[in-house]
Amino acid sequence: MQRILMVGKPNCGKSLLFNQLTGLRQKVANYPGITVEITRGKCDKFELVDLPGAYSLNGLTRDEVIAVDEIKRSVADDDTSMVLVVLDATRLAQSLVMGLQVQRLAFEHNKPVMFALNFIDEVKRVGESIDTDGLSKALGSPVLALSARSLDGLHEFKQSLLGMAGEPARYATNNSTPHADAAERSQELARDFGIQHDIVLKNQNRIDNFMLNNWTGGFIFIAVMFVLFQSIFTLATPLMDGVEDFIGTLAGGVGAITAEGVVHDFINDAIFGGFGSFLVFVPQIMVLTLIIGLLEDSGYLARAALMCHRPLSFFGLSGRSFIPYLSGHACAIPAIMAARTIESPHKRLITMLTIPLMSCSARLPVYALLVAVLVPANETFLGIFNMQGAAFFGLYFFGIFMALVVSQILNRFLPRDLEKTDMPFILELPTYRLPHWKPLFQRVLNSGIMFIKRAGPIIFMVSVGIWVLGYFPLNSTLQNSWLGQIGHFIEPIFTPMGLDWRYGVAILMSFLAREVFVGALGTLFGLEGADEDVAGLAERVQADGMTTEAGLGLMLFYVVALQCVATVAMLKGESGSSKLSWGLYVAYGLLAYAIAVAVNQIGGLL
Numbered sequence: 306m307q308r309i310l311m312v313g314k315p316n317c318g319k320s321l322l323f324n325q326l327t328g329l330r331q332k333v334a335n336y337p338g339i340t341v342e343i344t345r346g347k348c349d350k351f352e353l354v355d356l357p358g359a360y361s362l363n364g365l366t367r368d369e370v371i372a373v374d375e376i377k378r379s380v381a382d383d384d385t386s387m388v389l390v391v392l393d394a395t396r397l398a399q400s401l402v403m404g405l406q407v408q409r410l411a412f413e414h415n416k417p418v419m420f421a422l423n424f425i426d427e428v429k430r431v432g433e434s435i436d437t438d439g440l441s442k443a444l445g446s447p448v449l450a451l452s453a454r455s456l457d458g459l460h461e462f463k464q465s466l467l468g469m470a471g472e473p474a475r476y477a478t479n480n481s482t483p484h485a486d487a488a489e490r491s492q493e494l495a496r497d498f499g500i501q502h503d504i505v506l507k508n509q510n511r512i513d514n515f516m517l518n519n520w521t522g523g524f525i526f527i528a529v530m531f532v533l534f535q536s537i538f539t540l541a542t543p544l545m546d547g548v549e550d551f552i553g554t555l556a557g558g559v560g561a562i563t564a565e566g567v568v569h570d571f572i573n574d575a576i577f578g579g580f581g582s583f584l585v586f587v588p589q590i591m592v593l594t595l596i597i598g599l600l601e602d603s604g605y606l607a608r609a610a611l612m613c614h615r616p617l618s619f620f621g622l623s624g625r626s627f628i629p630y631l632s633g634h635a636c637a638i639p640a641i642m643a644a645r646t647i648e649s650p651h652k653r654l655i656t657m658l659t660i661p662l663m664s665c666s667a668r669l670p671v672y673a674l675l676v677a678v679l680v681p682a683n684e685t686f687l688g689i690f691n692m693q694g695a696a697f698f699g700l701y702f703f704g705i706f707m708a709l710v711v712s713q714i715l716n717r718f719l720p721r722d723l724e725k726t727d728m729p730f731i732l733e734l735p736t737y738r739l740p741h742w743k744p745l746f747q748r749v750l751n752s753g754i755m756f757i758k759r760a761g762p763i764i765f766m767v768s769v770g771i772w773v774l775g776y777f778p779l780n781s782t783l784q785n786s787w788l789g790q791i792g793h794f795i796e797p798i799f800t801p802m803g804l805d806w807r808y809g810v811a812i813l814m815s816f817l818a819r820e821v822f823v824g825a826l827g828t829l830f831g832l833e834g835a836d837e838d839v840a841g842l843a844e845r846v847q848a849d850g851m852t853t854e855a856g857l858g859l860m861l862f863y864v865v866a867l868q869c870v871a872t873v874a875m876l877k878g879e880s881g882s883s884k885l886s887w888g889l890y891v892a893y894g895l896l897a898y899a900i901a902v903a904v905n906q907i908g909g910l911l
């Protein structure tokens with residue numbers, strides 16, 4: 306299949322255009338450096354390649370290097386038909402540096418180039434226009450104006466693109482002599498053809514004066530973060546109650562039509578009690594994705610990263626660590642990849658190694674369960690803050706705090722040779738924008754589906770496995786079932802944490818994937834009281850008499866422990882060291898255990 310290579314500066318809308326042309330759903334957000342790997346899709350009979358953004362062919366960060374290497378390799382390849390350069394029409398000068406360099410490279414290999422002048426909707430909104438014919442003449446390649454968001458001009462653009470890709474030889478002949486200094490030429494072209502820059506900047510600066518000011522900016526930052534973590538709890542609660550009621554009703558209905566016996570118990574305890582307990586938490590993951598998405602789309606996150614640069618530098622990190630850290634609250638795997646945009650290898654490594662301490666969404670079910678057990682519902686602090694929400698914030702905060710402490714230690718002890726290639730912190734601030742709702746909702750829905758797909762099978766298997774071991778030999782109690790016997794054997798490890806063997810089994814199982822904890826516990830409590838209704842695992846744990854110190858220790862255990870094999874694999878891939886990655890898995894596990902034991906023991910003395 307012939308290939309169309311798509312290039313451009315970061316945040317110029319490549320991925321959104323790629324999605325429109327291929328029907329795929331690559332991540333799109335208003336922050337430079339979202340795409341960090343090469344993505345391929347099909348557009349008509351061509352393969353379209355979306356690359357990470359780069360400001361020039363002298364790639365600085367790892368994602369830029371990936372893009373530049375692929376451009377250089379691919380442009381010389383016979384299978385590449387043409388190069389599509391995406392430009393941000395509102396930031397012509399910055400977009401053209403890369404554009405001109407790539408055009409020159411493409412011409413050297415007899416490949417035609419087309420320029421997509423994106424963001425034309427924003428140009429129109431400020432009452433400006435761009436002379437595309439003039440620009441096209443000056444560049445010596447066709448320029449087509451479009452908006453990947455409002456879809457203006459997209460149809461005509463697609464026709465022209467396919468026309469050129471289908472007959473590259475016809476367009477490849479080019480007589481223009483590309484200018485030697487791309488940066489200088491970009492400035493000239495932007496002056497001649499670009500829009501009055503201050504129109505766009507004026508509004509933005511007005512907001513930024515407020516957002517980036519030491520006082521108001523700091524206050525807004527803290528308020529945004531607090532609302533973010535608080536709303537994961539408060540916004541999701543009605544939805545979670547809805548799911549819980551639904552599962553409860555379903556379980557009641559199914560229970561009524563199955564005859565008493567093994568099958569009835571299995572459905573009640575393993576399916577509804579185990580797997581059902583886990584499904585209750587899906588709305589929370591979706592709310593988290595929604596809020597992070599809103600922040601990303603608005604353009605605020607880049608400002609937050611800028612403000613965090615100085616404090617983060619103190620811990621050996623960079624302002625660019627902020628986004629990987631924040632997205633680590635959804636999932637560590639893409640967050641570790643997002644660390645590719647960090648300019649310094651030393652800081653990048655520290656960021657990657659501490660991302661697993663961010664409370665990812667897989668911990669949400671565990672937190673939600675334990676917070677519901679330990680903190681009374683509907684209680685408020687000063688009449689404003691929901692106490693359960695505040696407890697959530699505390700857990701997230703503890704994760705971030707631990708990450709900073711570990712970063713500081715790593716900064717001291719990691720070999721310094723990586724730092725020789727250290728580079729300055731530069732971040733282009735994107736324009737403030739309203740969210741793009743449709744892709745945002747798709748992303749939210751997708752996060753829920755992905756969560757179930759990824760963790761669902763393993764939780765189902767563990768729930769079934771635990772149920773079988775706990776149910777047999779027939780007519781035994783849970784205590785002297787097969788599972789009980791194994792449990793009592795491992796119990797001494799968990800006694801110092803103030804927990805009995807049932808929690809021990811659930812914790813051990815959660816080293817496969819941390820979400821398993823809730824399902825495993827749900828099955829265990831289901832087995833114990835086979836006649837009760839399945840809803841309300843938190844009430845059962847509460848009634849069972851978990852002490853506050855043991856519960857708190859257990860929560861902190863889950864903040865710190867790295868119970869995710871996929872994260873270890875990702876770390877191995879990105880750091881190139883399997884010893885380091887598995888070492889981290891063990892180290893965070895031991896640290897988590899030590900913290901839980903300490904909290905329980907000290908709490909017991911008070």
Ligand SMILES: Nc1nc2c(ncn2[C@@H]2O[C@H](COP(=O)(O)OP(=O)(O)OP(=O)(O)O)[C@@H](O)[C@H]2O)c(=O)[nH]1
Nearest residue numbers: 316317318319320321334335338339340358424453
């Ligand atoms: N108004 C408007 N917004 C756009 C347009 N194209 C893209 N966007 C928005 O611009 C932002 C960046 O889009 P992306 O597609 O992620 O940009 P990218 O070039 O892939 O960025 P990197 O992957 O970071 O290099 C997103 O918020 C998009 O919704 C457009 O034509 N008009």
Ligand SMILES: [Mg+2]
Nearest residue numbers: 319320339340
């Ligand atoms: Mg992209």
